[in-house]
Amino acid sequence: DVKVTQSSRYLVKRTGEKVFLECVQDMDHENMFWYRQDPGLGLRLIYFSYDVKMKEKGDIPEGYSVSREKKERFSLILESASTNQTSMYLCASRDRAWANVLTFGAGSRLTVL
Amino acid sequence: AQTVTQSQPEMSVQEAETVTLSCTYDTSESDYYLFWYKQPPSRQMILVIRQEAYKQQNATENRFSVNFQKAAKSFSLKISDSQLGDAAMYFCAYRRLYTGANSKLTFGKGITLSVRP
Numbered sequence: 001d002v003k004v005t006q007s008s009r010y011l012v013k014r015t016g017e018k019v020f021l022e023c024v025q026d027m028d029h030e031n032m033f034w035y036r037q038d039p040g041l042g043l044r045l046i047y048f049s050y051d052v053k054m055k056e057k058g059d060i061p062e063g064y065s066v067s068r069e070k071k072e073r074f075s076l077i078l079e080s081a082s083t084n085q086t087s088m089y090l091c092a093s094r095d096r097a098w099a100n101v102l103t104f105g106a107g108s109r110l111t112v113l
Numbered sequence: 114a115q116t117v118t119q120s121q122p123e124m125s126v127q128e129a130e131t132v133t134l135s136c137t138y139d140t141s142e143s144d145y146y147l148f149w150y151k152q153p154p155s156r157q158m159i160l161v162i163r164q165e166a167y168k169q170q171n172a173t174e175n176r177f178s179v180n181f182q183k184a185a186k187s188f189s190l191k192i193s194d195s196q197l198g199d200a201a202m203y204f205c206a207y208r209r210l211y212t213g214a215n216s217k218l219t220f221g222k223g224i225t226l227s228v229r230p
Contacts, residue, residue, distance in 0.1 A: 033217070040122070042204065042222035058217065090158065101148065102218065104158035 003027075006091050006105040013112050019078040021108050023091030030095060032074035033102065034058075034066065037088040046089075049074055081112045115140045117207050119221035126195045127229050133180075134190040134224050136205030142166075144210035147181065147188045148218070153201040161203070164188065166210070192226075200228045 007022040025032065033048040045058030047066040055066050063085060067075045074093075078085055088109050092102040116139045126132035138147070149161040164172045164181050171179050176196075180189045192199055205221040 035220075040222060042119075043220040045217055048217060088156070092158075101160045101163060102150075102158075107156040 004091055004093050004103050004105040006108045008108050009106065010109045013081050013110065015082060015112060017081050019081045019110065021076040021089055023074045023105055024072050025093040026072065028071065029093040031093060032068065033092045034076045035090040035092065036060065037090055043090065046076065083112050086110060086112045115207050115219050117205050117219050117221040119205055119224050121224050123225045125227045125229060128195055128197060130195055131191060131193045132195055132226065134203050136188045136221055138186050138188065138207050140207065142209055146208045146210060148206040149190045150204045150206060151201045152204065195228050197228050197230060200226060
């Protein structure tokens with residue numbers, strides 16, 4: 001089975017801190033995604049990457065950046081965390097075949113104080 | 114832009130009974146995929162079922178089946194013989210068919226299903 005591993009399940013950070021959320025997949029998938037999940041809002045796409053060093057903004061990229069230096073790893077970066085970035089963050093991957101579906105990680109619950 | 118609407122935030126079902134979760138979507142495309150994802154309390158999202166819009170036959174996976182009404186843009190999920198393990202949040206999602214490598218899913222807001230023993 002494909003595994004998508006998010007390095008931290010729970011994080012607590014202070015306003016203004018730089019935050020890194022790491023995601024690693026083990027099935028050589030080309031596409032990787034970062035979603036944010038909030039109650040009543042569902043999943044909203046922050047950024048996605050369709051190959052190494054390639055990235056595209058999703059629906060809510062403001063306040064975030066990403067890095068994909070290696071195929072298996074996709075990092076979400078909060079340059080200066082704010083309280084409104086308190087949320088559940090979900091990473092997902094998919095291979096390039098258009099029929100395939102997303103495989104998700106377990107999620108990272110970030111609290112910004 | 115495509116939108117996915119799940120109008121019911123919560124539903125409850127008695128164990129062993131059948132429940133239907135509703136989803137509607139808006140698109141001008143004729144070819145696309147529709148999905149139902151399940152997110153149990155442990156939080157890892159998993160695929161429940163997938164439907165290709167060009168297929169008239171409704172998809173089925175064991176106790177899970179869909180009622181796909183293309184003209185009405187409706188995509189409901191039916192869970193038969195509900196089990197305690199079906200308790201989760203369920204998300205409906207849409208994806209265009211011909212979008213290449215960088216295609217993305219649009220999700221609904223989700224519905225929380227509880228199962229009463």
